[in-house]
Amino acid sequence: MARTDHCPICDVAVKPENLLRHVNDTHPRHPDTPAIREKLKAEPRRSAPKRTGAPIRVRGWHVAVVALIVLGGAAAYYVAPYLSPGTSEPFPCVVGTNFAYHWHPQLNIFSGGVPFVVPANIGITPGCLEPIHTHDTSGQIHIETTVNRLYTIGDFFLVWRKPFGSPTQMLVNGTATSPSPSVILYDQPETITLYYTSFS
């Protein structure tokens, strides 16, 4: 295939795929133009140059669709707990964000003297946000409740679905306390530290 062509009207060198556009743009009123235009249109190689960008655009579109699906799924995951009313155990799922309060007590657990990592997302499922939950593994408890009531460390263990059990020692703000699941959860800097012989 020829790399260049020549305009039948002005003889300028033009790429074959650009010749039709050249004739249209440069000689729109030339008497030969309509005939040349028809002739060029009939030749398949004159048609628009192969667009190497087309597959990329298609791929970009696919990426956008996939991203939307992923984002939509993520949004549904994070928003669903706020939307779905429910009474899943042990506390009613939080509905809306009109919190009575939003507190962050700190929970530290030691098992045989070794720090035990409190998991992230305790009390958070796609269908339900419990008023007491965790977002990360820092031991920070989040209480986001639309019900104006207090919760206890025992309530957190209920949500966690683990027995409070028998800690060998319990510190509340660094002060030794008789171990009890009835200790109320208050906002930071409240820190509850539980020592177990073995916690799992």
Ligand SMILES: [Zn+2]
């Ligand atoms: Zn939260």
Ligand SMILES: [Zn+2]
């Ligand atoms: Zn929070």
